[in-house]
Amino acid sequence: MNWLNFFDTKTELKHSFGRGINANLSKDEENLFNKSYEAFEAKDILNAYEYFFKSLENFSNSTSNKNIILSREIDKLNFEIFQGSARITGVITKENLQAEAIITKKSSANVALKRLLLERNYQLTYSYYFSDDEHIKLKLFHDNITMNTQKVFFPIREIVLNADFDKEYIKSEFLEIPIEDIEHLKPINDDEIRIKYDFLHSWIDEIRAKIASLPSNDNAGMQSFILLYLIFKMDYLIAPKYKIFQQSSKKVQEYFSDENLSVESKNEELSNYIDELGKIDFEEFKTNFYDAKYTFNPTEKASHEEIEIFITESLSKTRWYKNNRYNQIIPTMYKYIALYLLYNYGLHPVTKRLLHTLIEIQNPDFFKTLGYDTLYTKESSTFSKRAIVSKIEEIIAPYQNRYKLLKPFGDKLNFTSLNEFSNSFYLQLKNLNFEEI
Numbered sequence: 001m002n003w004l005n006f007f008d009t010k011t012e013l014k015h016s017f018g019r020g021i022n023a024n025l026s027k028d029e030e031n032l033f034n035k036s037y038e039a040f041e042a043k044d045i046l047n048a049y050e051y052f053f054k055s056l057e058n059f060s061n062s063t064s065n066k067n068i069i070l071s072r073e074i075d076k077l078n079f080e081i082f083q084g085s086a087r088i089t090g091v092i093t094k095e096n097l098q099a100e101a102i103i104t105k106k107s108s109a110n111v112a113l114k115r116l117l118l119e120r121n122y123q124l125t126y127s128y129y130f131s132d133d134e135h136i137k138l139k140l141f142h143d144n145i146t147m148n149t150q151k152v153f154f155p156i157r158e159i160v161l162n163a164d165f166d167k168e169y170i171k172s173e174f175l176e177i178p179i180e181d182i183e184h185l186k187p188i189n190d191d192e193i194r195i196k197y198d199f200l201h202s203w204i205d206e207i208r209a210k211i212a213s214l215p216s217n218d219n220a221g222m223q224s225f226i227l228l229y230l231i232f233k234m235d236y237l238i239a240p241k242y243k244i245f246q247q248s249s250k251k252v253q254e255y256f257s258d259e260n261l262s263v264e265s266k267n268e269e270l271s272n273y274i275d276e277l278g279k280i281d282f283e284e285f286k287t288n289f290y291d292a293k294y295t296f297n298p299t300e301k302a303s304h305e306e307i308e309i310f311i312t313e314s315l316s317k318t319r320w321y322k323n324n325r326y327n328q329i330i331p332t333m334y335k336y337i338a339l340y341l342l343y344n345y346g347l348h349p350v351t352k353r354l355l356h357t358l359i360e361i362q363n364p365d366f367f368k369t370l371g372y373d374t375l376y377t378k379e380s381s382t383f384s385k386r387a388i389v390s391k392i393e394e395i396i397a398p399y400q401n402r403y404k405l406l407k408p409f410g411d412k413l414n415f416t417s418l419n420e421f422s423n424s425f426y427l428q429l430k431n432l433n434f435e436e437i
Contacts, residue, residue, distance in 0.1 A: 101163035
C-alpha cells in the first residue's frame with residue numbers, strides 16, 4: 001500500500017528530528033487499514049472510519065501518543081487529530097464527514113491575512129477557509145456515499161498538514177495576529193534549546209572557516225553545498241518551528257526555483273541569511289520551539305528508484321571533487337547527501353532510519369551532548385562497529401518478511417575512515433531491494 005510511506009515507523013528517539021513523525025505506528029496498522037477498507041465496502045461507515053483513524057495512531061515506547069482521539073456514539077464518531085500547532089476536530093455520520101481547525105479569531109484578522117486565506121482557498125483541493133461568528137477556520141466536508149479508505153486519506157491529510165503550516169506561517173509573518181487553539185503545545189526544556197543554540201553557532205563558525213579555505217577561483221558550487229548543508233542540518237538536527245523554519249524553507253525554495261539569479265547571487269542570499277541566524281539572541285531563538293504530536297509526514301512519498309538516482313548523481317559529484325583534489329569539500333558532500341534526502345523526500349521507514357543512523361555517526365558531538373551513545377569517535381577516528389552493525393540489522397529485520405530480498409549490510413561497510421564509511425553506506429543504501437515477492 002503506497003500510502004504507508006507517508007508515515008514513519010519504529011523509531012524511538014528521545015528528541016524530535018526533522019519535520020516528520022518521531023514515533024512508531026501501531027503494530028496492527030496494516031490490519032486496521034485492511035479492516036477499514038472492508039468496512040467501507042460493506043457500507044459500515046462508522047466502523048470503517050474508526051479502523052482508519054486507529055491505523056494513524058502512533059506510539060512511543062509502546063504507549064499511545066494520543067495523536068488521534070476518538071469518541072463513539074450510537075450514530076456518529078467524534079474525532080480529534082493533532083499535527084504540530086493544529087488541532088483538527090470533526091464528526092462523522094453515515095452520511096458525511098465534517099472537520100475543522102481553528103486558525104485565529106475573526107476579529108484579529110487584517111485585510112492582508114484575509115487576502116492570503118482567500119488565495120489559499122484556490123490552492124487547496126478538498127478543504128477551504130471560512131469564518132463563523134468568532135473564528136477563522138479551515139474546514140473539510142465530505143460525502144460518504146462513495147467513500148473508501150484511499151479517498152479518506154488525502155482529504156484528511158490535506159486539512160491536517162495545511163492547518164499546521166498556515167498557523168505557523170501566520171505566527172511568523174503576521175506578528176500582531178495571535179493564532180488560536182494551541183493549548184496542546186508543550187514547551188521544550190531550556191537546556192535542550194541552549195544545546196541547539198550553541199551547536200548552531202559553532203556550525204556557523206565551521207562553515208565560515210570552510211568557505212574561507214576554498215580556492216579563490218571557481219568555488220561557487222562548493223559554497224552552495226556548504227551553505228545549503230548548514231540549512232538542511234539545522235532543519236533536521238535543530239528542528240526549529242515558526243519564524244526560523246518559515247524563513248529557512250523560503251531561502252531553500254528560492255535557491256532551487258529562481259533560475260534568473262546566478263549561483264553567486266544565490267550564495268550571497270544564503271550567506272546573508274546565515275549571518276542573520278547567527279545574530280539571533282537566545283531569548284528570541286527559544287520562541288521558535290515547542291513539543292507537539294504529529295500524525296502525518298509533510299513530504300511526498302518518493303520511490304526507491306528516485307533515491308537511488310540522487311545518491312548515484314551525488315556520489316559522482318563527490319568523486320569529481322575528489323579527483324580534482326578539492327579535499328576540503330568531501331566531508332561536507334557526504335553529510336549533505338543524507339540531509340538533502342531527509343529534507344526533500346518522503347522516505348521509506350527503513351531508508352529514513354538508516355539515514356538517521358548515518359547522521360548520528362557523522363555528528364557524534366551533537367548526539368553525545370543530547371545523551372545518545374557515541375557511534376564514532378572523532379579524536380581516534382574509530383567506530384563502534386558492533387553497535388552500528390546491530391543497529392542496521394535492527395532497522396531492517398522487521399521488514400524482511402515483507403521484502404524477502406532486503407538484507408542487512410553492516411558487514412559490507414568500510415570502516416577505514418569516516419569518508420570511506422559514508423561512501424560505502426550510500427552504496428549499500430541505494431542497493432536496498434524493496435521488491436515484494
